[in-house]
Amino acid sequence: MKNLLIYIITVTSMLLSGCSDWLEVLPKNEQVTPNFWKSKEDVEAVLGSGYLYLRNATPILVDWGELRGASIYAYSNNKKQKFQNFQITSNDALCSWSSMYKIINMANSVLSYAPGVQNKDDTYLKVSMNSHLTEAYYLRGLCYFYLVRNFRNVPLVLNPYIDDSAPFDVAQSSEKIILQQIKNDILAALNTGAAKEFFENDSWTGATKGRATKWALYALMADVALWDEDYDTCIEYSDFLLSSTSSRRPAFMTSSDQWFEIYYPGNSNESIFEVNWASTGFGQTENSPSNIFTISTSATYQFTEAMCERLKDESKLLTSTGSPSVRTEWGAYTDMNSSDMTQYCIWKYQGIGFQDQLNVRSNKDANWIIYRMADIMLLKAEALIRNGSIGYDDAIDIINKIRLRSGLMALDLTGEGSDELTLLKLVLNERDIELAAEGKRWYDLLRFAKANNYKYKDEFIQIMLDNNQTANKTWLRSVLKNTDAWFLPVLQSELESNPLLVQNPYYGGVTNK
Amino acid sequence: MYVVLYILFASCEDPYKESTFKIYDVQPISSYLEARNGDFSEWLKIMKYADLYNALNQSTQVFTAFAPTNEAVYRFYDNKKINSIEELGVDYARQLVKYHIVKDSVSLDEFIVGGILPKKTLTDDFLEVVFNDSDEEQGGGYNSIYMNGNVHVKELAISTSNGTIYVLDDVMRPMIENIYEQMRENDLNSIFIQAIEMTGWKDSLEIISYQTELPNGQIKENRKYFTVLGVTDNTFKAKGINSVDELISMLGADNNYTNSDNELFRYIGYHILKGNYRLSSLSQFESGKNMKIWETACADAIIKISLEKDGSLCINEDGGQYYKASFIKENSDFAVKNGYIHQVDNILPLYEALLPTAVYFDLCDYPEVESYIGSYGVAGQIYKTAVDTEKTTELWGTNLTCYNAVMGPTGSASTAGAKIGYLTIKNDENNVYYPCMNKDVMELRLGYLGNITLQTPPIIAGKYKVSLVYLYANSLDPLSRGEGSNGGQTKFTFTDMPNISPANVVLYSERTLNGRMNIYDVVLYEEIEFTKTSKQTLNIMLNDPAASSFDKYQVRIDYILFEPIN
Structure with a gap:
């Protein structure tokens, strides 16, 4: 932690000047110390840095969310392969949480200093300040949510580190406390009444999807509540989105013709929050999903054989339109191999339209979607199923809406006679296909496995065995028996710097240096 | 001057005085x-x-x-x-x-x-x-x-x-003792060990290695391994057998215990597998299968090991309560210098009415080959194990008794490749040969009409379909070279069955993918009947003139599959 904090202070001190646009905003050449905070623009600069750091963190969010889920695997890169094989140790950079704490520090800085700016800048209205706070709460909550899902217990830091007066050594807080803090942050944000439904920005048309809105806060709360097995809250906040009548609400796009718009041009009506890139004008392509999920026979990230089979199955399913499901070739994937071997790469971040393989993106700047309406609908469906048989029919309706949008026929199924496990697997499968390569799979599987006192742990292990194609099966079965192994170790250098940190007990015997 | 020096020294106090430093990895x-x-x-x-x-x-x-x-x-x-x-x-x-x-x-x-x-x-x-x-x-x-x-x-x-x-958390038991010594001392097998001594199997179970002389006169030391399925005194007693005499009586053996036809001799031999097999090795089945036939040291007697629904391993499950046995896990996997000792939970008498089952004949699956590779395989090669690169050990001229090979009269055109190669494939799932069974392949470069004779594992009497699974790559195509090739004709003959015509198959000009890149299969016999449970002698002859004219010509065999019919 100390390393991280020193790093944060250093980085914060060295932030360079840049353009004042939200897509490229950085504090000017001054430290983010109390003396820095003088105007509304300063607050926006630091807030913008939070979004910038989120963009920089996207590669690790891809690895964390996908590789262990085994629908996508690392075709190359030894470190990523170790990660997907659950053979990570505390010296591997993939278990560094620093990217998340950098964002948290930006959010904490805004939350601490923005109120004081009002006394210095007469043009900084309270409503603007509150609006900035809602975004900071969102970014902090989102980052802690990533941390808690990957590390379970992490240090809860709520104040900015701007100098040595801040305590360096912070012990981990439990998952429960972290989750409660995220919920408190979301509620605090919503209670300001300043969370926006949209952002108007002449130079950035995607601002409404690229900055945290009221809708993004609702989505985060629904996701956190589902993880926390608080199903009523998940349904309640999902419905804030699904039942909204606001003209600015994100809306599930029901036409399969529109499905590819989610990825190209992005920032679609369905989108709730996505990390934005802009090649034109800003030259931003680094770390974009377009450059992460590349297309070649040796692409680092490819669909696993089991996922390829599911995608093939999707291609064979009857559709309501007579056309193939949009979540198939030249929609979700492209087949790299013309022989009898299957090798599918991720297509959704490369193309410009379904089955428009002749045209690819001219700019490799696809956005990374954190939340969209189909995701929220399926979260709600999962909560309904977990809440008991009374919600089964509604859950099936939701799944069918997603299927119909992709072009498939509705499931021939009713709630009556269905059981929880069958329906949960249907949701899991629907999310797998619909949200393929969107950083969701591993968390979906973990939720499935851990809820209700690990009721479906064995089923989870079997899914992993069926999908992971790179790990030794005996090893995989063995490692997944240990629920601590589902979470990452604390980086060794953090442990050595902060004596209050406690290593995940699963990694206690691994002393590899 | 003194003032300056004083200031310098006084002001240069070590800021890290009193600090301790952690230095890593400096100790041996x-x-x-x-x-x-x-x-x-x-x-x-x-x-x-x-x-x-x-x-x-x-x-x-x-x-x-x-x-x-x-x-x-x-x-x-x-x-x-x-x-x-x-x-x-x-x-x-x-x-x-x-x-x-x-x-x-x-x-x-x-x-x-x-x-x-x-x-x-x-x-x-x-x-x-x-x-x-x-x-x-x-x-x-x-x-x-x-x-x-x-x-x-x-x-x-x-x-x-x-x-x-x-x-x-435990001391690894050094493999100092041989099987006989360990069983004699383990307080579990007094009846069984007396039978081992009386029948003379003791001499075999004490062998750690044996020597072979190579054509150049060099003497090679080869390790020898066995796997013993021991029966504990408690198991015998539970079946009413309290002494070795009672065991002899139960088996109906005469007193010529060292005779290979003696029932006690055969009983002990039936409990000995040639080779070094942990339970995890005995649990390895071919894809989609849950049983495998194992040859025992008793002539023409085999056991069938199967994986049961509860995950346990069963021996001779077909035989019912009297004949079948399971492994006692806590008393199994005992490693000794010349193999493994497992204890089983029944007396495991010879059972000769096993139902036909599929046999995957890996042409390199001989204890002799295993011990040779363990001792003399090329650097880094491990028997039946994929390692970082493809590795090949030459088995020609090694006097291994499991192979009898003859070079064709016009020799092989290959100067560099192994004549009888034991090839282990690269440990890379993307390698086209990675799916090979046991991660190994036999390579033959014996020239036109060159041939090799070897014995199959015991095959239970019955009717079988016989197929060859082999490897091929376009770079090995003899036809494209215009070397007078007939497309890779190869002849398979069961030499103990003169009434059965040899199978003369074309490997290269006609190929059927085995569902795996560069791995093909061809049917040798749609139906063939083995009237007696026993090993079969098989001769494989390279019947393509290109085997002597094309320097890359070779036959790479993964395995031969015997599938029971009905």
Whole structure:
């Protein structure tokens, strides 16, 4: 932690000047110390840095969310392969949480200093300040949510580190406390009444999807509540989105013709929050999903054989339109191999339209979607199923809406006679296909496995065995028996710097240096 | 001047005075263990008594040391009924410590690949890393790694200046004793061991290695391995057999116990498999199968091992309560110098009415080949194991009795390739040959009309479809070279069955993919009947003139499949 904090202070001190646009905003050449905070623009600069750091963190969010889920695997890169094989140790950079704490520090800085700016800048209205706070709460909550899902217990830091007066050594807080803090942050944000439904920005048309809105806060709360097995809250906040009548609400796009718009041009009506890139004008392509999920026979990230089979199955399913499901070739994937071997790469971040393989993106700047309406609908469906048989029919309706949008026929199924496990697997499968390569799979599987006192742990292990194609099966079965192994170790250098940190007990015997 | 100097010295106080510094990885292995004397004092005593303490501190060498904790050593002493290492003598101590040392680094990445470690111990033995997937509370993964299946690894990959340490919760039993010696001392098998002595099987079970003379006169030492399915006294007693005499009576054996037809001789032979098989090896089945036939040391007698629905391994499940047996897990996987000892829970008499079952004939699956590769395989090659690169060992001219090969009269055009090659494939799932069974292949470059004769595993009497699974790549295409090729004709003859016509198949000009890249299959016989349960003698002849004219010509065989019909 100390390393991280020193790093944060250093980085914060060295932030360079840049353009004042939200897509490229950085504090000017001054430290983010109390003396820095003088105007509304300063607050926006630091807030913008939070979004910038989120963009920089996207590669690790891809690895964390996908590789262990085994629908996508690392075709190359030894470190990523170790990660997907659950053979990570505390010296591997993939278990560094620093990217998340950098964002948290930006959010904490805004939350601490923005109120004081009002006394210095007469043009900084309270409503603007509150609006900035809602975004900071969102970014902090989102980052802690990533941390808690990957590390379970992490240090809860709520104040900015701007100098040595801040305590360096912070012990981990439990998952429960972290989750409660995220919920408190979301509620605090919503209670300001300043969370926006949209952002108007002449130079950035995607601002409404690229900055945290009221809708993004609702989505985060629904996701956190589902993880926390608080199903009523998940349904309640999902419905804030699904039942909204606001003209600015994100809306599930029901036409399969529109499905590819989610990825190209992005920032679609369905989108709730996505990390934005802009090649034109800003030259931003680094770390974009377009450059992460590349297309070649040796692409680092490819669909696993089991996922390829599911995608093939999707291609064979009857559709309501007579056309193939949009979540198939030249929609979700492209087949790299013309022989009898299957090798599918991720297509959704490369193309410009379904089955428009002749045209690819001219700019490799696809956005990374954190939340969209189909995701929220399926979260709600999962909560309904977990809440008991009374919600089964509604859950099936939701799944069918997603299927119909992709072009498939509705499931021939009713709630009556269905059981929880069958329906949960249907949701899991629907999310797998619909949200393929969107950083969701591993968390979906973990939720499935851990809820209700690990009721479906064995089923989870079997899914992993069926999908992971790179790990030794005996090893995989063995490692997944240990629920601590589902979470990452604390980086060794953090442990050595902060004596209050406690290593995940699963990694206690691994002393590899 | 003095003032300036004073100021300089006075102002240059070391800001890190009173601080302590942590320096990593500077100690060699023995010193590291010494620094953790509270954990390893007993193992250090053994190292010093064995005079290997300083050896593990050498800075010019790299080692991997397996270090048992004090509790592990105390437990070892208790099991041995001794109080100190001195009671076992220096020779034993040296073997013990050497068995815990690999003279090379084994990184964590290499270690958690699992299976047999690619590097041998100083006693020239392989160690096996096994992952336990049983339902231990919060065990699993890094916390459930076992050496040789039963010695828990407590700490993994501690780096030192001259290698790596793995901490063990038990002492690995050095493979000093042979099967006979171990069974004689284990207090479990007094009836069984008397039968071993009376029948003369004792002499076989004491063999650690044997010598062969190569054509150039060089003598080679080959390791010999057995796997014994022991029957404990308790199991015998539960079946009403309280002495070896009662066992003889039950079997109806006459008193010529060393005669190969004697029922007691055959009974003991039936409990001996030729080869070195842990339970995990006996649990390996071909894709989609859950049973396998195993040859025993008893002539023409086989056992069938199957995986039951509850996950247990069963022997001769067809035979019902009287004939079948299961392994007693806690008394199995006992490694000794020349193999493994497993205990079974029934008397396991000979059962000769097994139902036909599929046989996957891996042409390299002979204990003789295993021991040859273990001793003389090319550097880094491990029998039936994919390692970092493809490796081939020449078996031609090695006097292995399992093969009788003849070079064709016009010889092979290949000058570099092995005539009879034992090839293990590259450990890369993207390699087209990776799906090969047992990760190995036999290569034949014997020239036109060159041939090899070998014996199949025992095949239960019945009707079978016989198929060949083989490898091919376009670069090996003899037709494209215009060398007078007939497309890779190869002849298969069951020489003990003169009424059966040879199968003359074309391997290269007509190919059917086996569902796997570059691996093909061809039917040798749609139906063939074996009237007696026994091994079959098979001759494979390269029947394409290109075998003598095309330098890349070779036949690469994965396995031959015998599938029962009806």
